[in-house]
Amino acid sequence: MNPRQGNQWRPATVENDALALRAINTIRFLAVDAVQKAKSGHPGTPMGLAPLSYLLWTKYLRYNPLNPDWAGRDRFVLSCGHASMLLYSLLHLTGYDVTLDDLREFRQWGSKTPGHPEAGHTPGVEVTTGPLGQGLGNAVGMAMASRMLAQRFNRPGHEIVSHRIVALCSDGDLMEGVASEAASLAGFHRLGNLVAFYDDNRITIEGPTDLAFRENVGGRFRSYGWNVLNIADGNTDLAGMAAAIEVAFGERERPTLVIVRTSIGYGSPNKQDTAGAHGSPLGEAEVALAKENLGWPATPAFLVPDDVLAHFREALVRGEKAEKEWRMRFAAYAAAFPALALEWERRMWGDLPEGWAEGIPTFLPEAGAMATRSASHKVLNAIAAKVPELAGGSADLAPSTETIMKEAGEFLPDAEPGGRNVHFGVREHGMGTILNGMARHGGVIPYGATFFIFSDYMRPSIRLAALMGCRVVYVFTHDSVGVGEDGPTHQPIEHLASLRAMPNLHVVRPADANETAAAWRMALERTAGPTALVLSRQKLPVLPPSSVFRDDGVCRGAYVLEDAGDGRPDVLLIATGSEVSVALAARELLAEEGVPARVVSMPCRERFEEQEAGYREAVLPPSVPARVSVEAGSTIGWARYVGDRGASVGIDRFGASAPAERIFRELGITPEAVRDRAKSVLAAIRRGVRA
Template identity: 50%
Template sequence: MNTQFTEPVTRAVCANALRVLAMDAVQTANSGHPGMPMGMADIAETLWRHHLRHDPSDPAWLDRDRFVLSNGHGSMLLYALLHLSGYALPMDELKRFRQLHSRTPGHPEIGVTPGVETTTGPLGQGLANAVGMALAEKLLAQEFNRPGHTIVDHRTYVFLGDGCLMEGISHEACSLAGTWGLRKLVAFYDDNGISIDGDVAGWFTDDTPSRFEAYGWTVVRDVDGHDTQALDRAMATALDADKPVLVCCRTTIGQGSPNRAGTADVHGAPLGADEIAKTRAALGWHDEPFVIPQPVQQAWSAVARGTRLNAAWQRSFTAYAAAHPELAAEFLRRQARDAAPAPSTEAALSAAGAAAEGARAAVATRKASQDTLQFIGPATPELLGGSADLTGSNLTDWRGHRPLLGKGTGNHVHYGVREFAMSAVMNGLALHGGYRPFGGTFLAFSDYARNGIRMSSLMKLPVVYVFTHDSIGLGEDGPTHQPVEQASSLRLIPGVDVWRPGDATETVVAWREALRRVDGPSCLLLTRQALPHAGNATPRLESIGRGGYVLRRPADEQVVLLASGSELGVAIAAADLLAARGIAARIVSMPCMDVFERQEAAYRRDVIPRHLPRLAIEAGCTALWWKLVGEEGDVVGIDRFGESAPAGALFELFGITADAVADRARALVRRAAAADPASSCRPADSSALSHQES
């Protein structure tokens, strides 16, 4: 081990510290991507040592600059930066790169590593998250800054590569960033010309600078990504721009490696001991693996500078709070990641619930959702809604909303036809803090947003997705627009709460639970067609919040009908038909299977008794319902694509009518009675059945 460091601590030496840490960690793990960290080391040194405003001793400082590694496979670059800057990420964690329960996972994960702002890996989504963060900064600054008191004033920086730009989400999100004029967003493009398959010239020939100029970005072209003076000039341009900025940096992947630099071989595999030794010699680095000389460590440390910047901001905020105490309190309330809804929001939700129960009107749940927004929108300043060009169909606006158009500000976002970007931008808004974002589209198009929804759940972000036109009930638009598998598909994502309310009251509760939730996303699946109010004399608001509850519990019950959404009304009508034939049916409403399954076992058994035959009804794929009805039960649903026809004709075609459900329920009762003539599910009045049925 070399304990005497005699070389001057130049910027090149500091960048080389990043390179050696990256190649050593990947080699030790025998897994990872050393090429990008080695290629972007000089860019990282320029940004992190000379421009980034952050405090390693307080990673959650509210006015810090945000840094997003969109090309997240190069995670060792970020881990090396965090370690060297002074975050609580010791060298032992770098040695455990990609190992079980380490704080240095294969791709950056928020909540695992201090200083990581978002979970990245799926290419392009980090860039879109950064757009959301920059939008949050802009809107918060407009809302809270006052003359003489600037408490929101930071930038969002992004590293990205060819893969991020090939992904279509980059177009969606960067087009929005230009339209919104997000001048504090700065992206550094690692233009190394290499991806996993090799030289990208065979499949990526876009004129990227012109593309971004067309979006309305400032583009800094042809920057030598290994020339610190050129990088300094590019930074000066970026900091002076009045638009979002793309800095196009020509780099060599694996810079420093004598035999692997500039090739796909260094993209996603260890260099090997021999090549690492040669690289160390080429870089003039004489220390053993994972050894950073103290002078280099000191040159990298951002603790003292970060503490000063943070303390200066705290003094500014103290002055702001003295001048504007109510604004300061509201700012802090909204920045808390685990904040419950404000009392004003809870009061608005209670009023919305009372209105829905009082009206007992037949209404489409998408309209019931908008009716709820009429209450909670004005009462919830952090609510930031939107739609992917379907505002008039999703009904995501409310009276008094302020549309966000062009470079202006507002609290209702027109995302355009950009479902994927909408989901990822909302993730960025939630990550930044200060807003509770929600966005809408048709349920069938949740597939466009699906990976963003998955990332919402992976990061435990309280994003609300409003998905309308939730079944064949949308009718004539046909199978391209009729969701069949989407409800079940969303339920399969761990941590997502999928709410499919059956009337206006359940819709209010779905909103209430989504806004109360702080540890993950919620999806609200809403109808185009009007649904009857379930109409029950007993209080329902708290029962609904448990995800599943008994709506009707008759004496001498013989069968259980479970339903969600529009099929709740079908179940009620079927139960009435059964009652006329002497068969008493319990009705269980299941607005959120995910929440119901988190209830204690005793409650679940009380709601869905095992001794009774069970029939589930949902206008969608049947598979997930079998776990609730059991092998002896039955499911009425749709396991094929729909057709173009009026909604009523489609429900008839697929057997999702009161008559058809009643017939299926009678068959279940008959089968259960035949299996055990003495059981409690035997009809009370056997004369109501035919000789064979009894």
């Protein structure tokens, strides 16, 4: 290994000896054999990147296979997740809890080695990758999080945050726009703790990259502010690669891109440097030829020579030593700065500070109507004062999304250290993937804001956050046709239904300022997945706190806000967000006509579904089939709650450009329309027909 003392590196000695070459071929053919056995996968990139990966994992990266989550480790991100067998081979060889049998079960049901790396599923996998470009953005987020932690915790002579973020990227990664967004921001922030290796093999699934990609990648990254290095021979020149790695790891003032010229499918006589080595097995005959060409035994498959395994397993000793040295430094740090040490440990465990929620405000109706985005601003700032790990910002919309933390400083390359307000620029997709990297790094709870309509731009990152279980908070404002005059391009219609369809994402659309306060609390307390807060631009009446907080109703996803006088309603009105007030007004109109109605506020379906059946049935009694949902968005998904005899008041078309009140009236989101629909449903049920 190349042990680090603070920020200083001692040069590694690298020779093209026989053991190193056999170790590299071990990586190659574990990948080849696993793909061949699975009859699917990507063998070519592992074959080409084996030499570089061998050097990184045996001489440069700092990690401990026996403790994959050690906070002082370097973070390794395989952005080209299709090359997953490269990573799985390295994890097995260096001693992580990934066995040879796990490699044999590549891409099989229940195995530790799925087709693309999955964080939390396989020990040693930092982030879930596969959708190209995401991993590089994750690495940028990790680098930003580690800088925040270094600024917060490091003290002269006591440096506990000194690790590096290392990413492997492919041609496909760098074609994706999300990688460009993230790389641009990384260069702006001069993230000197970030190194990305670009596998310049010039092959994609369709053929040579020059079918669609002929740009000067090095020039592009230099324009972003990156240090750019080149390795002309990534196939055989270990000494040259080692020299470039040391230069890259010695750079502290800016991120580094190392362009490594490799051959996809290296060693395969008929498929090297062709698309045939990219996304399908080599085939039994070609596997045999490749092994013969590189001097590797034809059998057995999954061969790991004893001396090669012993060589790789030296990582166990190095890792134990590196972690022990770091823990000794941390013990000295804790003696010198006990309060900071306790905060570090709390944050790395993911625990919130004691009493963190005590300052969250309660809003009174007599204070007047308030947009939920404005209520969110007040709640956010109350939380930020108590939760120092909360960090984030907006995609250039902070004044409109109201997501600036007033006393938290700016996270900027030239600002005073310790700032937590991040300016992502007009980069929603990049923001999303950076948030995921921050969350996966640990020690930071990130949030990101934009208009709800622009969640479309970051949906792939949201999906990966849900898949990884990232603790990320999205603040999506301007939540409906209530945006008004900006028109249908800025008015979300299908977005609530779309995001609710995503597993493990909690979508919370609060009805007023007090529900917004509860929603923020839900989001911060949730540790196993992301939360989307969907907030209004327009002002909404403030509901009485006693009604909102009764039995922790908001935190249970849905609750009875107003009931029929005798608690025996003829009809249920189920609403979210700004339409809760519409449902309350409709209830009054129904009462005037002698129709008792219950209003259920349902800010979060996902949380409601987590409740016990008894609670769900108490809120939505099966004995009351007359039900109407009210939401200014697509009606898709509401049948689950209104049943086949109920109805939905919503919007299944695009909006329009006009004042919000006129749009709601024209599209039928009014108390009168809800009253009439409820009466129609009730009458149809009494006649024994559908509404």
